[in-house]
Amino acid sequence: MRLKSAIWVSALVRRANGVGAFTAVRRRGAEEAGAIFVKVATLDGKAALYGPALPSLDADRDTGERMFAPLLPPGTPESAAEERMAREIRFDPDLWFVEIEDRDGRHFLELTKE
Structure with a gap:
């Protein structure tokens, strides 16, 4: 069973901010199961x-x-990431968009194996 999107995003923000990255929720999506997108800006x-x-x-x-x-x-x-997110938001207005600013480019996510 998955955590609700709102709880998961809150934990991500807390984790990233706790180690010195700056994190902002740029778009709040569906509380229960909205898709989550994360942009990592290296400043x-x-x-x-x-x-x-x-x-x-x-x-x-x-x-x-x-x-x-x-x-x-x-x-x-960074402009390419913003353009991509504009398209994603038009496609799915219930998504979450989180931005992490971190010079080291840390994303704090579980990634799939490629």
């Missing part, structure tokens, strides 16, 4: 974007944890 005009992993990519794990996949790799221009 040099570059960013990475992570989104929900497809269930087939998480087939070897059945833990109920939220898994993420890179949508745009680290080092992508």
Whole structure:
């Protein structure tokens, strides 16, 4: 059983802020099960974007944890991440959008194996 999106996002914000990153919830989505997207800005005009992993990519794990996949790799221009998120929001207005600002590019997420 998965945590509600609102609780999961709250934990991510607390975890990242607790180690010195700055985190902001830029868009609140559906409380129960909204998709979560995370942009990691490295404060040099570059960013990475992570989104929900497809269930087939998480087939070897059945833990109920939220898994993420890179949508745009680290080092992508920040404007490209913003454009991608604008498209995602038009497609799914119930999604969550979290931004982490961290010079080291830490994302604090569980990523799928590629």
